[in-house]
Amino acid sequence: MKPEIPVVLPHRGPALHERREQIIRAALDHFRHYGYSKTSVADLAKAIGVSSAYVYKFFESKQAIGEAVCMHSLGQIDDALREIVHTNQSASDKLKELFSSLLSKSLALFFEERRLHDIAAVAATNHWSSANNHRAALYSMLKQIIVEGREKGEFESDTPLDEVCMAIAGVMTPFSHPLMLEEKTPEQLEERVLVITNLVLRSLAK
Template sequence: MNPELPVALPQRGPAEHERREQIIRAALDHFRHYGYAKTSVADLAKAIGVSSAYIYKFFESKQAIGEAVCTHSLGQIDRSLMEIANSDQSATARLREIFQSLMEKSLELFFEERKLHDIAAIASANRWNSTNNHRAALYSIIKKVIADGRQLGEFERKTPIDEVCMAIASVMTPFSHPLMLEQKTPEQLAERVVVITNLVLRSLAI
């Protein structure tokens, strides 16, 4: 499997449709307040004034709605990291900021949107495509920065780039995996992200 290749989410009906967006917004609101487990398709149907059968025209299951919500939450993190990857900073500075930002935004989801974080934990535990796509996006972001760093003469070129990217993605896991985030305090994570980033950058030096 190509680590950069996103997986299509299960979908019914037109991709761009006002009702689809309305269902996702209702799901975001309900999941945020009541949690994924305590929200039913019937609850969402009632919130937007349609039947459950109508919702199933757009989503094949409650999980499919959960995946759409998870994709929304994780996609915000991905877009933020891609902005860093596309910035004018040195590749070294970009990689350092990506490590830091990934940790901060993952913790923000954990502490400020706990019930949405819980959906991400369910998605990760059950290997939903939404979390697979988040990992694919992160891998692509890392690969862009490493390729830029090599072109700019900041990073060594001997190690196969996919090997480098896979290793970096692996050491980023404790700062983004919803279950692993629960095992350390924010202070411990902040300390570790600096140490690991320094180690990674030393390994990339020419």
């Protein structure tokens, strides 16, 4: 299924307000140490020396705070992947690196930052906007690489573009979804991402 168009997350209070950023930093710290489910809005309010009511001036719910934290964490992955798209490599090499980097950065975020894995799993399972935006960003980068490969004669161009992108996005999912990543060891995932990438490149060859 084609990813949804990215959305701007709703929030209360001035978007660039220093206090809003302070709440997000406190949430990131608490989620890392205690997990999303064990952190309350009252905990965050206490950490920055304000009342819970004051926090609600900026975020309508605990989920909205979680969305902001997820957007921050997943955005770091997206930023790193965009750098690959804008290199001078061939489209084939960009696609290889996109697959491998997606896996390595997802593993680092979700397992080295174990508590953040928990909130990412909640976001993915409940289709939070932050998770949907991440999928849409990946789809957009993938599409850009495929178009470039077609224009330079690396990839075939007979198959409808969206059909190709949706198929490849589908096989990328096990290398970024927080729950699916738990089903295999890192070594198994690294072996599988190489096999899948090579298969995708063979299917794209002109």
